[in-house]
Amino acid sequence: MTAPLVELRNISKSFGAVVALRQVSLSVGAGEVVGLVGDNAAGKSTLMKILSGVYTPDAGEIVLDGRPCAFTSPMDARGVGIEMVYQDFALVPELSVTQNIFLGRELLQEGLRSRFVDKGRMRERATHLIERLGLRVPPVDTPVRAISGGQQQAVAIARATAFDARLVIMDEPTANLAAAAITKVRAAIGRLKSHGVAVIVISHRIEDVLETADRAVVLKHGSVVGERRIAETRGDELVHMIVAGQDPRDAGASGGGGVEAGSGSGAGAGGEAEPGAGSGRSASP
16 A cells, blocks of 8 residues: 555644644545545644644644654745645735745846846746646736636645645635636646645535545544545535534544544535634635
C-alpha cells in the first residue's frame, strides 16, 4: 500500500479551557481528495490551520513523506508544498489578479545593478495557472475588487497552486457561490487530483464531498467519529454521523478518539465556529 503523503497523528489543541481537538489522526495520499466534515465547532478548521502552520498543536505530530515535521508559521508549511485556500479568499481587493497570485513571492529578474519584478513573466504564468485549472477570470491585470466572488475563488485557488503545491486545503470552497461557480470549483478540484495534488476539502455541503472526494472523515466536538470511502457510503449516513456523533457501523461508537484515514468517502453539514475561522462572501460566477 502506498504510504500517505501527509499524516496527522494524535493531534490535540486547546484554547484556554476550550478543547478544540482530542487526539485526532488523519492521513491523505498524493492525488487523493479527502472531505473533512462536521457540525459547528467540530474542529475542522482548527485541524487544518495546524496542518497549514497557523496554529501549533499542544500534542501529536505531523508526518510528511514518512518524516516528522513541525510548522511554526504558514511559510513553513508552504515551504514543503502545503497551501490553504481560506473561506474569505484572503485577497487584496486593490491589487490585480496577477499581483494577488504572486503577493510576497514575486518573480524577479536580474538587471545590470539590481533585481526587479518580472511583471511580464508573472502575467504569463498567472494566465497559464488559471487556464490549467479550467477556470475563467477577466484579464489578469484586472483589480480583484472588480471581479465576482466565483472569480475571486478561482484566483485564490490559482495562488495556492502557483508554487508546486503538493497538498491544497480548501476551507468551504463553495460557500455562498452561485451554482455555475460551484460547478467550476468542483471541476478545479478534479483537475488538481489529476495532476497528483492532494486536496482536503472542508465543506458543509454534502454534495461537494460526494462529488469530489475519494473519502470523508467526520469530526464531532474535536474527535473523529469515523471515515468512509465515498463509493461505500451515502449522504444520509454521513449526516447521521455528523448529527449523532456516532458511527452506525460501530456498535461501540460514542463519538470519541482518532481514526486513521485511509481511503475514499463523504461530506459534512454545518459551518465552523472556531478561533480564527473565516467567513464566506457573497458571490456569483
